[in-house]
Amino acid sequence: MNDLKNTIKIFHGPQHPGITGNMSVELDLLGETIKRARVHVGYLHRGFEKLVERRTVVQAFTIVCRICVPEPDPNEENFARAVENLAGLEISEKAKYIRTMVLEMQRLANLFLWMGGQAGSIGLGLIPQWSVCDRDYMLDLFEELTGGRVYHMYAFPGGVRRDLPDGFLDKLSDLLDYYEKRIIVYNNTFFDNVIFKKRAIGVGIVNRDEVLKNAYVGQTMRACGIKKDVRKDMPYLMYDKLDFDIPIQQDGDVYARALVRRDEMIQSIRILRQIIEQMPEEGDILQKIQKHRKFKLPADDTYVQTESARGAMSYYMAGDGSEKIRRMQVRGPSLVHAYTLLEKLLVDSELADVAMTMNSLGICPPEIER
Amino acid sequence: MDLASKLEKLSLELVQKNDYLYKVSVKIDQLESLLLSFINEFNYITLDSINCRDDLEDGLFTITYCLQTEARDHIVMVQTSIERETASLPTMHTIWPQAEIMEREMHEMFGVDFPGHPTLIDFALEYWDNIPPLRRDFDTLEYVNSMNPFRGQRTDALDTKEEMKKKREAKKAAKLKAEQEAAAKAAQEEQNNPKQEVSGDE
Amino acid sequence: MVFQIILLIMLAYVVGFIYFGLYRNITARIQGRYRPTVYQSFYDSIKLFSKKQSVSYGWMFYLGPIIMATGAVLTLILVPVFSDSDFLRSVTSQGNLFVLLYLMVLGPLGNALAVGTGGNPFGVMGVVRGLTRLIGLELPFYIAVVGLIIAANSSDIVHIIDMQKIGGLNIINHPLLFIGAMISMVGFFGESPFDIPGAPQEVYSGPRTEFSGKFLALLMSQGSLFAFAKLVLIVDLFLGGADSLEMLVLKTFAIFVSIIFIGIVYGRYKVEQAVDFLMKLPTLIAVLGLARVVWFG
Structure with a gap:
């Protein structure tokens, strides 16, 4: 390739303050302009899909949450729903409300963590300190x-493993009041910040025509003006009975994705308030299934999809009539974003934009290579 | 024509699994034309994932292509089976760019060949010289035992089963002894102070 | 005289590091986390001075921190610290504003010379960014200094201080020049939005990547010496100098705090965005101030 003649090669990662996790991007630079980018993963391969094949449902359930480090709950939800689809289990309404609540709580926690990462990538050290502290209150809950x-x-x-503790919903409600005030502060300090706007507008623009075909999901899709969300299109748990909007923007750059995420935080708070009001008092928490080695999965396969804070996450699960899981394949949102989208977006951009673009696409290496 | 009738014409059966999920099984030579007709006629334009399942007992890989509609409200699983020994599939990366990385991973983990694929190199494992690891005949326990020599035990190591047995027996003996002592003490008490009849009602 | 020079270096070292400790405390307070003690920088510096450099690249590589330290010490002894006394007057009468402006860029240039021999591409990228940024930073500052020289009819700093005692502080008489110079000063102090050379998320801490042990300690120390010298220079040029230690500490601390308050809440520009910004608005402000000085006296 002729345009790679005078380039120098540097590795952005795997140990670098400017990447989200543990992967490396091999960059060929001409000055500060990137001519070619190649993604290398493999530092976090723990072999979950092989581990699950020797385990029963109860044993596998304890390790499934560790597949994606910042967002464990969509993994648990996918696993539980896939097993319920295969085995034909029904869950009670209270369990559905509790699972919806947990999913929305972790969506808020993950969006605070994203905000810290995005601000840190442009050198604003103030926002990560604040947002990690605010996320900590949610982790205490x-x-x-x-x-x-x-x-x-x-x-x-x-269902779920244990019931709500006493006074939990009041504490959650107080925390949501606190978060609503904090989002105003973040708006003034970060989203209206002159430097952030100058660096983020016009950078990392995703082509709108190829978004749906190439399976770009999550905020990458919604910042291009496409109003789709798994919670509205293929609703699961209690989402068809709750009232919320899907925020969109039109520009498709880093700033648009940031605004979409900020609006999603506000919508999450809205959903959680409705759940607090509508939570039923009585109900079965867990439908009893047979113990451990007696619970056998039928010889069938299924495919489930959940909306995580970064996009649509899917599981393919197959049983074979025994108590062990025959195959569980995880398809996270980051696989396509890191390989198909990032390698294209980085060409002819600058070195200073690599960290910002990676944070904005929501690339999470643990779920690329499980 | 709608989906079920079109598939009946090709003598394929459409199974509906729930409100959003369909499944159809097809032979390998009809795979590509069926996928293209799904894209062009029924608006299933997105490839969400390519999944592979190793059926060792039948000597087959079961490959599933999961397609999703443009409106994102239905998913169809297009399933086919290929031989394990000479596993090879037509590459889809010219139709969907995301198939490139999915097929690369499947090549590394299962050993499926994709003629015409531009980058069939390693994905997550470097310098791997064993059989593709997600195949069911690759035994991870045996691999780990052969690669890592286990250190010997400490010189003062005890056998857990023996020690727990001794502990349980000691506990049982202590309980028995305590019961015997309590019984002996109660007998002693009764001998010293005979029980007084308490008159109930006047 | 040698005794006075050593005394001045020690004063700058102590005051500079205490200011750095206060900077860390103020930043921690705004960010809502636990603070280090005020003397933390002393502990860090003493610890680093007692360690060995772990890798060696030859004698040229070590010239970088030494050249920067030379520039810092020379600037320090050429800036008049106390305006009414004879403290080091024989030395400061030798230098004037032009010499000082040259010495202020000696640091980045010397560093650029040395880091390139290290071979680490991150270091090279960092120093190239630093030099590019310097193009933008120099422009408003030099225009402001030229305006002050014209207003005072001399380039001797002691003369400028004396003129301020008669005619009023320069910050009140020439506010536009002050604003232009302060925007440049944010960059000279290495604060956001102009802290581009050592960006950790982009070039893995830039020029400082390969230094460790004594040379890292030298880099840190010269940074604080230089910071003190620049603060005293600004106080002399715009706030009328200081005649006692209390006034010196008060005035330098006021300037220091206003600079770091800007730096905490802003992110970081890209290099060409920084030069673009600096060549437009701050230069315009400084040119307007200069025009006011030339045509209205």
Whole structure:
């Protein structure tokens, strides 16, 4: 390739303050302009899909949440729903409300973490300190509900593992009041910041025509003006009975994706308030299934999809009549974003934009290579 | 014509699994034309993932292409089976660019060949010289035992089963002894102070 | 005289590091986290001075921190610290504003010379960005200094201080020049939005990547010496100098705090965006101030 003649090659990662996680991007630079980018993963391959094949449903449920590090709950939800589809289990309304609540709570926590990462990538060290602290309050609530701050192991096939503690919904309501005031502060400091606008507008523009065909999901899709969300198109749990909007923007650059995420935070708070009002008092938490090695999955396969904070996450699960899981394949939103989209977006952009673009697309290496 | 009748014409059966999910099984030589007709006629334009399942007992790989509509409200699983030994599939990366990375991963993990694919190199494993790891005849326990020599035990190591057995027996003996002592003490008490009849009602 | 020079270096070292400690405290308070003690920079510097450099690239590589330290110390002893006393007057009468302006760019140039021999591409990228940024930073500052020289009819700093005692502080008489110079000063101090050379998320801390041990300690120390010298220069040029230690500390701290308050809440420009911005608005402000000085006295 002739345009690679005078370039120097540097590795952006795998140990670098400017990447989201543990992957490396091999860049060929001419000055500060990138001529070619290649993504290398493999530093976080833990072999989950092979681990699950030797395990029963109860054993696999404890490790599934560790597939994606910042967002464990969509994994648990997908696993539980796939097993319920295969085995034909029905869950009670209270369990559905609790699982919806957990999904929305972790969506808020993950969006705060994203905000810290995005601000840190442009050198604004103030926002990560604030947003990680605010996320910590949500993790304290998770600890009270499930026993674990980050990895919950809470959504089990058939419902959830334990009931809400006393006074939990009041604490959640107070926290949501606090978050509504904080989002105004973040708006003034970060989203209206002159430097952020100057750096983010016009950078990393995604072509609108190829978004749907190439399976770009999440905020990448919604910032191009396409109003689609798994919660509205293929609703699961309680989402068809709750009232919320899908925010969109039209420009498709880093700034548009940031605005979409900010509006999604506001919508999450709205959903959580409705859940707090509508939560039923009585109800079965967990439908009993047979113990451990007696619970056999039928010889069938299924495909489930959940909307995580970064896009649509899908699981393919197959059983074979025994108590072990025959095959579980995870398709996270980051696989296509990192390989098909990022390698194209970085060509003819600048070195200073790599960290910002990676944070904006929501690339999470643990779920690319499980 | 709608989906079920079109597939009946090709003598394929459309299974509906739930409100959003369909499944159809097809033979390998009809695969590409069926996928193209799904894109062009029924608006299933997105390839969400390519999944592979190793059916070792039948000597087959079961490949599933999951397509999603443009309106994002239905998913169809197009399933086909190929031989394990000579596993090879037509590459879809000219139709969908995201198929490039999915097929690269499947080549590394299962050993499926995709003639015409531009980058069939390693995805997550470097310098891997064993059989493709997600095949069911690759035994991870045996691999780990062969690669990592286990350190010997400490010199003061005890056998867990023996120690737990001893502990349980000691606990049982102590409980028995406590019961015997309590019974002996109660007998002693009764001998010293005979129980007084308490008159109930006057 | 040698004793006075050493005394001045020690004063600058102590005051500069205490200011750095206060900077870390103020930043931690705004960010809502636990603070280090005010003397943390002393501990860091003493620890680093007692360690060895772990890799070696030859003698040219070590010239970088030494050239920067030379520039810092020379600037320090050429700036008149106390306006009414004879402290180091024999030395400061030798230098004037033009010499000082040359010395202020000695640091980045010397660093650029040395880091290139290290071979680390991140270091080279960092120094190239630093030099490109310097093009933009120099322009408003030099126009402001030229305006002050014309207003005072001399380039001797002591003379400028004396004129301020008679005619009023320069910050009140020439506010536009002050604003132009302060925007440049944000960059000279290495604060956002102009802290481009050592950006950790982009070039893995830039020129400082390969230094460790004594040379890193030298880089840190010269940074604080230089910061003190620049603060005293601004105080002399615009705030009428200081005649006692209390006034010196008060005035330099006021300038320091206003600069870091800008730096905390802003992100980081890209290099060409920074030069673009600096060549437009701050230069325009400084040119207007200069025009006012030339045509209205």
